[in-house]
């Protein structure tokens with residue numbers, strides 16, 4: 001014990017006090033101060049930022065977690081929540097002088113209530129485990145990030161994660177109805193509830209997607225969705241992304257809202273093929289993975305229409321998955337695309353931007369131009385239905401300047417998204433990585449207004465500081481506001497209510 | 498009760514911020530509170546100027562969309578300026594290919610539906626109060642039967658422009674369905690009753706108009722049966738757009754809306770009729786003549802019923818219906834979402850209203866929900882706990898203090914005196 005204690009950097013005021021509280025309340029394994037072990041937490045899924053935390057705690061329950069936060073508040077020690085650490089924007093990047101609070105031991109599904117279409121889960125519960133637990137009752141948890149086998153519900157809530165099916169079913173924010181939440185003071189409050197429309201401000205709506213900057217979620221009540229009567233997954237091959245894009249537009253214009261429409265271009269197909277042998281159509285310049293779900297009669301009709309629209313827009317091959325094995329293989333190609341790119345390029349940046357769907361052809365063309373003029377290869381994998389692009393910018397770090405060139409192309413793609421009325425992130429979050437881009441999308445006044453929310457929740461700026469916003473303001477000060485009582489009030493002419 | 502006295506300098510300041518100002522008429526009274534002045538700005542910039550002028554002169558401001566839900570919530574503690582956004586009535590952009598619409602806050606929901614309807618699309622929000630404006634709908638968070646399929650305004654709103662109490666204009670979200678950059682301020686503004694900021698425009702995601710629709714109605718005369726029927730439908734495969742229940746004098750109806758393609762709707766109608774049993778019927782029309790609330794919308798003053806909103810988890814339906822029966826209130830709402838509305842008749846003594854409210858609140862709370870008084874005559878509002886217990890109230894107050902530190906926006910309208 002004594003040896004471990006000496007590992008805590010002496011320069012970090014307050015950290016020792018927090019460590020002492022943690023040691024008193026948590027089992028020994030749940031308090032990590034050993035340098036070597038601290039370093040295993042130095043990054044999340046975005047490995048090029050690395051910071052060793054001063055202290056890691058792994059609480060077993062909400063009470064322990066709240067006590068640690070309370071100690072942090074008392075000593076003004078910054079803290080960062082971490083779920084599974086799969087985030088791709090550096091959201092769970094530790095603070096060098098702070099505490100990393102890891103939820104991986106809080107993994108209980110505390111209630112499964114299909115009759116209410118609700119489940120209550122701890123923050124460390126793995127996304128897919130909610131669906132696994134609900135399936136025997138005929139239900140599932142709809143938000144399905146590609147990382148669903150490993151990412152946590154707490155991380156999903158913080159990132160407002162989405163997946164292939166959010167075109168039809170929405171994001172985490174549409175599926176979380178209540179939460180127990182530990183504020184930056186260490187108090188525990190209930191946000192929302194099991195029933196809809198809790199009276200008062202929708203604080204839960206503000207917390208979802210706040211990337212751990214407002215506080216920590218210790219329990220979540222999620223909505224369960226009925227498993228559909230029928231699901232059809234179709235793999236469609238096109239010669240070009242233009243054709244695939246036109247088919248996507250035609251499907252949406254026909255009034256069909258598929259459960260998912262995903263697109264991959266030639267380079268992404270090549271990568272997936274090399275990695276998982278998913279047997280996508282030979283020579284395709286683009287594929288669409290389209291999934292239809294719902295009542296059988298309707299799915300049948302929509303399928304016929306989708307097939308026709310794809311053919312009209314140049315599809316040269318259409319394959320309907322006839323059994324779960326086929327279906328899984330089609331999805332495997334898509335879902336492993338990120339990792340697969342490692343097979344064709346030693347290094348790559350996964351970009352995440354959004355454009356209005358109708359801008360797809362123009363933006364894809366502009367990306368292709370960027371790629372050819374810079375010599376940086378870009379593979380495109382994306383949620384075509386809702387315009388969420390995931391360009392994979394490939395490079396070889398061993399080549400002098402290649403990393404910088406890739407960074408540049410990657411940033412230029414975000415500018416393209418903003419230019420077309422889109423967003424700098426559709427699902428990976430702002431985190432550490434994109435804080436600098438926020439002013440390109442929002443004005444100072446917009447950002448200042450968002451900061452008011454943070455000041456209400458976390459006036460001392462200790463909950464995941466330095467993330468999302470490039471320059472947090474001091475919470476006591478609001479620019480341009482008069483101070484003190486108004487003269488009319490002082491003269492007794494008016495009252496401030 | 499405050500009456501409209503505004504000193505000359507304050508009046509001039511508002512008039513110079515906004516060309517269209519007038520003295521309040523009876524129709525401008527806010528739940529019995531007489532405003533000092535009515536300002537009807539022409540655009541977001543003027544809304545901002547009015548709010549800046551109000552800040553400079555320490556004036557309270559109550560926003561108004563198109564008017565009747567002005568008695569919802571608690572009466573404002575002051576209304577120096579009634580900020581009427583009805584001139585901001587334009588539907589700004591219908592991007593059909595992207596399934597989105599951007600509209601000004603004073604536009605009527607019906608006008609938005611007309612515009613997007615021409616492109617075969619709709620904003621899936623029911624018009625629960627005729628003539629409702631987009632801003633008023635957002636600020637009161639109304640929802641109707643179709644919430645079972647696509648949720649409420651909070652699920653469809655993707656971008657918002659708001660003017661803060663200090664007159665600063667800010668936006669959040671944007672024009673794409675997928676956007677996780679920054680905090681979701683739109684969610685905070687929804688249901689905030691004008692206390693956090695004035696909404697001047699909003700962008701929503703749209704859905705295609707279904708080719709066909711059909712209602713299936715089944716009568717039932719005991720609460721347990723109503724719950725069984727509702728559960729059979731929500732756990733079935735009919736993909737309902739609405740699962741409604743109406744209940745009065747110990748019996749009622751469960752109604753299911755099916756929307757989609759012709760053949761699909763026909764097939765699912767048969768499926769639901771089989772689930773609901775031999776006494777079920779199907780029709781084109783919504784139950785109760787299509788009105789969502791079991792109270793009279795046009796009633797004013799003490800002729801108003803006490804309007805309640807009840808929420809509960811789905812398995813609580815039978816108990817909620819039983820409690821409604823015991824207390825003698827008529828109830829209508831979404832059995833498939835766990836939201837219902839009840840009306841205590843006008844003229845009921847305050848003590849009796851309080852007893853009914855307590856009983857319903859107890860049962861809803863036990864089933865994970867709440868009961869709030871949406872609207873009621875002044876005497877009732879003063880004599881009952883309008884909102885009931887509010888968890889996280891302290892945090893809500895801190896949000897209010899940040900956005901409106903002087904508490905000048907719709908003061909006293911909301912939970913905990915916010």
Ligand SMILES: Cc1cc2nc3c(=O)[nH]c(=O)nc-3n(C[C@H](O)[C@H](O)[C@H](O)COP(=O)(O)OP(=O)(O)OC[C@H]3O[C@@H](n4cnc5c(N)ncnc54)[C@H](O)[C@@H]3O)c2cc1C
Nearest residue numbers: 083084085086087091145146152154155158162212217427
């Ligand atoms: C291969 C791969 C594919 C991916 N695909 C998708 C995808 O399709 N869609 C998508 O949206 N994302 C995707 N992601 C990103 C990532 O998986 C998600 O953002 C996920 O939600 C992160 O969960 P996590 O548990 O790993 O969180 P972490 O990375 O541990 O943390 C993420 C953020 O959440 C905060 N946080 C964690 N727990 C809590 C809590 N209990 N309370 C408050 N804040 C908390 C952290 O502080 C941090 O800011 C992918 C990632 C990978 C590696």
Ligand SMILES: Cc1cc2nc3c(=O)[nH]c(=O)nc-3n(C[C@H](O)[C@H](O)[C@H](O)COP(=O)(O)OP(=O)(O)OC[C@H]3O[C@@H](n4cnc5c(N)ncnc54)[C@H](O)[C@@H]3O)c2cc1C
Nearest residue numbers: 560562563564565566567627628630632633634636691696
């Ligand atoms: C007796 C009577 C009968 C009527 N009958 C009919 C009829 O039959 N048909 C018809 O079409 N109309 C009718 N109307 C008018 C119609 O009902 C109203 O225009 C409409 O309901 C007003 O709703 P609203 O959504 O605009 O909200 P409001 O009632 O204007 O506002 C509701 C709440 O939202 C807040 N708010 C409003 N706008 C904003 C904003 N932009 N930002 C922030 N907060 C805001 C307000 O402060 C208030 O708290 C009637 C009105 C009356 C008085």
